[in-house]
Amino acid sequence: MQIHVINPNTTASMTDKIGACANRVAAESTRIHVSQPESGPVSIESHFDEAISAVGVLEEIRRGETLAMDAYVIACFGDPGLLAARELTRAPVIGIAEAGFHLATLISTRFSVVTTLSRTAIIAEHLLDQYGFGEHCRRVRATDLPVLELENPAGNAYQALLEECQRARDEDGIGAIVLGCGGMADLTERLTHDLQMPVIEGVSAAIKLAESLVSLGLGTSKHGDLAFPRPKPFAGRFADWGR
Ligand code: 2AL
Numbered sequence: 451m452q453i454h455v456i457n458p459n460t461t462a463s464m465t466d467k468i469g470a471c472a473n474r475v476a477a478e479s480t481r482i483h484v485s486q487p488e489s490g491p492v493s494i495e496s497h498f499d500e501a502i503s504a505v506g507v508l509e510e511i512r513r514g515e516t517l518a519m520d521a522y523v524i525a526c527f528g529d530p531g532l533l534a535a536r537e538l539t540r541a542p543v544i545g546i547a548e549a550g551f552h553l554a555t556l557i558s559t560r561f562s563v564v565t566t567l568s569r570t571a572i573i574a575e576h577l578l579d580q581y582g583f584g585e586h587c588r589r590v591r592a593t594d595l596p597v598l599e600l601e602n603p604a605g606n607a608y609q610a611l612l613e614e615c616q617r618a619r620d621e622d623g624i625g626a627i628v629l630g631c632g633g634m635a636d637l638t639e640r641l642t643h644d645l646q647m648p649v650i651e652g653v654s655a656a657i658k659l660a661e662s663l664v665s666l667g668l669g670t671s672k673h674g675d676l677a678f679p680r681p682k683p684f685a686g687r688f689a690d691w692g693r
Pocket residue numbers: 459492493494495525526527528565566567570597630631632633
């Protein structure tokens with residue numbers, strides 16, 4: 451089984467971290483391919499960043515289709531371009547936010563999300579509503595860490611994240627925490643140990659969900675709205691995207 455993990459931002463250290471995390475949880479028979487868009491923002495922390503990165507995600511899916519990937523993971527917590535990506539393939543496409551929410555509801559009745567900047571909390575809140583998880587999530591908490599601070603080994607990102615997770619655990623009446631950024635993927639084990647409660651990180655969750663779907667023979671439905679886009683001409687720099 452080949453799973454293509456796409457980091458939607460263009461920071462290579464984060465792509466490597468996400469790839470390492472995916473490889474750690476993948477089954478022995480699963481091959482992980484990891485990539486990032488050629489163009490786009492170094493981190494995704496606004497609606498604007500997200501819109502640009504979605505195009506990069508779709509370019510990576512198109513590349514993955516030439517390599518016959520069995521599944522895709524979109525490894526940014528806004529799940530940028532998720533439904534559009536599903537239109538381009540029969541393979542399952544899993545976003546790390548939706549994967550984290552799904553797993554959290556299987557092991558707890560209520561969870562909180564701990565993410566990066568306050569301004570991006572709304573992105574997770576919109577996804578919770580869109581996916582129907584609003585009732586399960588008590589709170590989306592922000593650490594106000596910029597995404598790239600998670601890439602700074604000399605910074606104190608871990609401490610800030612731990613303290614916000616402790617507040618979530620002690621104040622929110624929850625059973626689990628979902629980490630709200632792909633760049634937090636390597637911190638799960640340490641946080642789980644320090645918090646003594648389940649901490650879910652979307653990259654691992656998405657890999658295991660993708661493996662499950664592929665082994666069950668389930669792929670993106672081509673009946674209805676996730677059918678391949680209707681062929682039509684595209685103008686300008688997207689001219690070769692029309693079919
Ligand atoms: C993210 C993420 O997962 N990757 C990125 O660049 N921005 N999400 C976030 N909430 O900060």
